[in-house]
Amino acid sequence: MRNETVKSIGDYIREQREQARISMRQLAQQAGVSNPYLSQIERGLRKPSADILQQIAKGLRISAEALYVQAGILEDRPADTGVRSALLADAELSERQKQVLIEIYESFRKENAAIAEALGAEVAAQAAQAAEAAAEAAAAEATAEASAVAADDGRPSRTSWSAATAEAEAEDEQVELSGNADDVPGQNVPPIG
Numbered sequence: 458m459r460n461e462t463v464k465s466i467g468d469y470i471r472e473q474r475e476q477a478r479i480s481m482r483q484l485a486q487q488a489g490v491s492n493p494y495l496s497q498i499e500r501g502l503r504k505p506s507a508d509i510l511q512q513i514a515k516g517l518r519i520s521a522e523a524l525y526v527q528a529g530i531l532e533d534r535p536a537d538t539g540v541r542s543a544l545l546a547d548a549e550l551s552e553r554q555k556q557v558l559i560e561i562y563e564s565f566r567k568e569n570a571a572i573a574e575a576l577g578a579e580v581a582a583q584a585a586q587a588a589e590a591a592a593e594a595a596a597a598e599a600t601a602e603a604s605a606v607a608a609d610d611g612r613p614s615r616t617s618w619s620a621a622t623a624e625a626e627a628e629d630e631q632v633e634l635s636g637n638a639d640d641v642p643g644q645n646v647p648p649i650g
Contacts, residue, residue, distance in 0.1 A: 466510075466528040467501040473517045474499075487516035504528075515552050520545055520559075 474484050481499070485492040489512050497503040498513075505513065507530055514521035520541070525531040544550065544558050 466505070466524065467499045469524070469527040470495075470513060470517070471499045473519055477517055479517070484513065484516045488512040518545075518552070 474481065479487075481495055482492050485495040488495070488509075490509060494503065495513075498505050498509075505528070507525065507528075510524040510528060510530070511521040514524050522531060540562055541559055544555050544562070547555070550558070
């Protein structure tokens with residue numbers, strides 16, 4: 458019984474070869490494999506290794522990754538942005554140049570994804586800090602309100618006591634300057650005795 462993955466990779470290679478209008482013998486020569494071995498791969502009798510798939514891809518002038526996906530070695534990637542297809546279609550570039558450019562392109566995409574992920578984490582951390590600060594401020598305000606309610610027992614608060622003391626001291630200074638103590642409470646008390 459044939460393995461469906463092996464059969465599908467063989468069918469895929471045959472379709473790609475026929476679309477490129479390359480004979481099996483030409484592809485075998487370009488890929489550096491024997492003609493009978495390539496025939497067995499196309500008929501689904503052999504499962505090619507990743508190295509052989511890379512050589513066949515080079516002979517077909519297609520991406521080795523496309524063959525890896527068909528063979529089940531790699532998972533299918535999200536839709537191509539067009540850059541990869543354009544690089545692979547450029548007849549003026551060698552296979553090595555195409556692969557190097559694709560690797561550079563992919564490294565830039567990975568770097569940008571990592572930066573975006575780091576920025577997202579930083580924004581989330583800042584939002585968490587802001588929420589924590591807001592919660593602390595709300596707790597401090599609630600504590601201050603609770604203290605104010607508890608302190609409101611009819612006695613003057615420290616603030617009002619300080620203001621009253623300062624006001625009395627100011628009046629004392631005014632009395633000393635004018636020499637009149639009639640307006641100051643407690644100053645016109647008759648002497649004892």
